[in-house]
Amino acid sequence: MRAAVDLPKAYRLLNHGPTVLVSASHGGHRNIMAAAWNMALDYAPPKIAVVLDKSSYTRELIEASGNFCLNVPCRLQAATVLAVGQHSGRELQAKSDAQDKFAQYGLETIPASRIDAPLLEGCVAWLECRLIPEPHNQQQYDLFIGEVVAAWADTRVFSQGHWQYSETSDPALRTLHYVAGGHFFATGEAFTAQELPPQR
């Protein structure tokens, strides 16, 4: 089940450093791409930062619409993450107006609540974002900043403001940490530490 995440807790969806999928739409076109380079940027109102290469079609849609979604995929979707991460939606779009990555890879979407962007079905969390335009960052560093205006999570894995991964939870629903060349790490063992006491 998908449930709303309180906005001041939205940073926790990204705090452990998962790879995300960035989705956007504009003028009847839509696209989705992978982005390992993302981070939380503020608590309340929640903000995030993500790196979007100049060649990416998703970036063009975001710059036009001012909206995007960070979708947090799980291990079940690793093949999808690679597929949408390694091909440009621009090429598909050039072939046919009706073709996009969602159609090509059979990806189902969910409507967003506060923005105009497709949310990818099967992910375990979603952050609906409004672009905070920062032309210098976008041009110089490919760095995009967004305010999170709605957040959602799959209650099987995130509830009460926390990821609920444990030894008994389904490993296919773990979030992903991309490395390179098709290699990933799954989110691993949960543990709690006690603060080191002063040594002197």
Added chain:
Amino acid sequence: MRAAVDLPKAYRLLNHGPTVLVSASHGGHRNIMAAAWNMALDYAPPKIAVVLDKSSYTRELIEASGNFCLNVPCRLQAATVLAVGQHSGRELQAKSDAQDKFAQYGLETIPASRIDAPLLEGCVAWLECRLIPEPHNQQQYDLFIGEVVAAWADTRVFSQGHWQYSETSDPALRTLHYVAGGHFFATGEAFTAQELPPQR
């Protein structure tokens, strides 16, 4: 053993989203803090972004010196990550010029090669950075950008440009993904995926 990481591969030290410790020194003072909000920003020359709260003493040292190091800690150091993450070096500094977090928690350091900042012994990777001053980002978003001028990794866990974590590697050397309230995830199972083929 600590070995240099080729600069165009330095992004891989952060690509999977580990929590880092940020260290800096200036005018005979030094400090170290935890930062879950960090990401790679470019390949070559490599750049990184990290969020540093206005209250942090490390930020003050970085703004003064123009240098900092992102230290990538491992599970063995989780108690240290919490300790340096939850106390301000400014308070210690106010008590005594000779006291700092390194002294208080018995933390050993290694000299940096290209910057003036302490590297924390026992970490599994280090990115020596020169601050790229961006006053608007720093003031508005607490967002700091650095160019990585040298990178190092513990060859037990990172070699040939890749993290070498496997089922047989020492779990205490896994990198960390901080959540909140003393809760962490360790970097988990490594796996390789094949790209989803087009569905139509």
